[in-house]
Each structure stands twice: as C-alpha cells, then as structure tokens.
Amino acid sequence: ATEDTQTVVNFTQLTFADEFDVDGPPNPGKWVYDIGIGPGNDGWGNGELQYYTNRPENVVVSNGYLIITAIKENFETAGYTSARLLTKGKFDQQYGRFEARMRLPYGKGMWPAFWMLGANIDTNPWPFCGEIDIMENRGRTPSIVSGALHGPGYWGANPEGSNPALKEYDFVNDRVDTGFHVYGIEWGPQYINLYVDDVLYKQFTPEDEKVTGPWVFDQGPFFMLINLAIGGNFDGPPNNETVFPQTMLVDYVRVYKYNGLD
Numbered sequence: 001a002t003e004d005t006q007t008v009v010n011f012t013q014l015t016f017a018d019e020f021d022v023d024g025p026p027n028p029g030k031w032v033y034d035i036g037i038g039p040g041n042d043g044w045g046n047g048e049l050q051y052y053t054n055r056p057e058n059v060v061v062s063n064g065y066l067i068i069t070a071i072k073e074n075f076e077t078a079g080y081t082s083a084r085l086l087t088k089g090k091f092d093q094q095y096g097r098f099e100a101r102m103r104l105p106y107g108k109g110m111w112p113a114f115w116m117l118g119a120n121i122d123t124n125p126w127p128f129c130g131e132i133d134i135m136e137n138r139g140r141t142p143s144i145v146s147g148a149l150h151g152p153g154y155w156g157a158n159p160e161g162s163n164p165a166l167k168e169y170d171f172v173n174d175r176v177d178t179g180f181h182v183y184g185i186e187w188g189p190q191y192i193n194l195y196v197d198d199v200l201y202k203q204f205t206p207e208d209e210k211v212t213g214p215w216v217f218d219q220g221p222f223f224m225l226i227n228l229a230i231g232g233n234f235d236g237p238p239n240n241e242t243v244f245p246q247t248m249l250v251d252y253v254r255v256y257k258y259n260g261l262d
Helices: 003-008 043-047
Strands: 014-018 032-034 050-052 059-062 065-075 078-082 084-086 096-103 110-118 131-136 144-150 165-170 181-188 191-196 199-204 222-230 246-256
Touching: 050 222, 065 222, 078 222, 096 110, 096 131, 131 181, 131 191, 144 181, 144 191, 144 199, 165 191, 165 199, 222 246
Parallel strands: 050 078
Antiparallel strands: 014 246, 032 084, 059 065, 065 078, 065 246, 084 222, 096 181, 096 246, 110 131, 110 222, 131 144, 144 165, 181 191, 191 199
C-alpha cells in the first residue's frame, strides 16, 4: 500500500489459524483434499506428474508441522504421489494478511506452492476467478521464490502468449530448504503486497505493467491452497539427481482481517 494507506491498515485481528499442533490428519474443519491427477486427467492443467492422495504417507500433521511428502512410486496412473490441501468450502476471505511459515523441499522437478483462488471459481472459471500465488518455488533454484497474479489476459499457459504478473525474490545468502521462512501477502482494495519474512518485495496494483487485463481481485473472497507438485511446466520433470522422498513442512498458516479504509 502507499505510505498513507499503511497508516490506516492493520492486520491484527486473527480470522484463521492452523498451528498444526494436533498429530494425525489435517483438521477436517479447516482443510479438504484435491485427489487424483486433475479433473481432465491432465496433471491439473500444468502437466504435473503426481497423483494427489489423502494418505498419511503423503500428508500428516506431526510434531507441530503439516508434512507433505512427495514419493516416487507407481500409484494409480502416476509415477509419483503427493498432496494438495485447500480451504475451499471451509474458509475464504476478501482482503487481509495471509501467511504461512514453511520449509521447502529441494531438487529439480519439485514445485511447492502456497496460493489462493477466487471462491466463485465454480461459477466463474479460472482465470476469471483470479489466482494469487503467495509463494512458488522451482526446486532447482533453492534461493529464489516467486509470487504472482493470474487473471484474464495474464495467466500461465496462455496460448495467446501473455504471462502472469510475476515477481521473484532472491534470498542471496540463504536457501528455502535449510530453514523456515514466512511467505505472505497483504491484500486490500486495488493492491496486493508480496512478502518474504518481513521484506515487502513487490506491490501489484491494476496499473502494474504486468497486469495486462482486468483486475479481478476486488470481486469477493478467495480460499487458500497448499501443495507439493512434481514436474509440470514450472520447473520441468525431476532428473537423476532429484532425491526422493521430499518433504514440505508447514509450521503454521494464519490469516488476519483487513482493517483499512474501504
């Protein structure tokens, strides 16, 4: 936000929190699962190689962490398994601060993500519903993460050749797989700010040169997703040096209300 906006916005009222402090499956009151290889058996539209399951081998809460594990194994029609959790139908919110503290996996073909979709996706299909990528990582680049917005005219895999509004963050002297970092956004009317730890590294607004279509982020609430994909068009497939299994650890997910000027 602008300096003026920052003085009136605060994100102190907690509206959602999962501290992952009860061992077992993820809290069913907060999370549901995507299962399989995508509605069209197409790798979730991204050419991903994994089969998402709800098995404890792939997703479990243990010792204070949500643990998503990617395994190289033949399962159903895929050669890998992993997990994807979402709050669809359980929690969604328009505006606010959304954050997660995570330690990511490492290796070519690993594609961990913490992201959001417009809650009206069933009646307003992607990309018109909007997508906010709070954090994505190419497993081969353990010092770089990115955040992005997808909307009509600026979305991934667009046959017309446009791209999402994307910004990278370089840790320089740190890595995503050797320690935990907080990945978050602060989202209000006409802006989305991207954060790593306490660093604001990008503000997107409707006027941003990479937002080459309608700004669809003021139309209603969004829900959250956390997943560990394998392969796909972001980092490509694993190679001979990619070690399995790989784990993505989530220490917490927290959401705060937007208390700024409407």
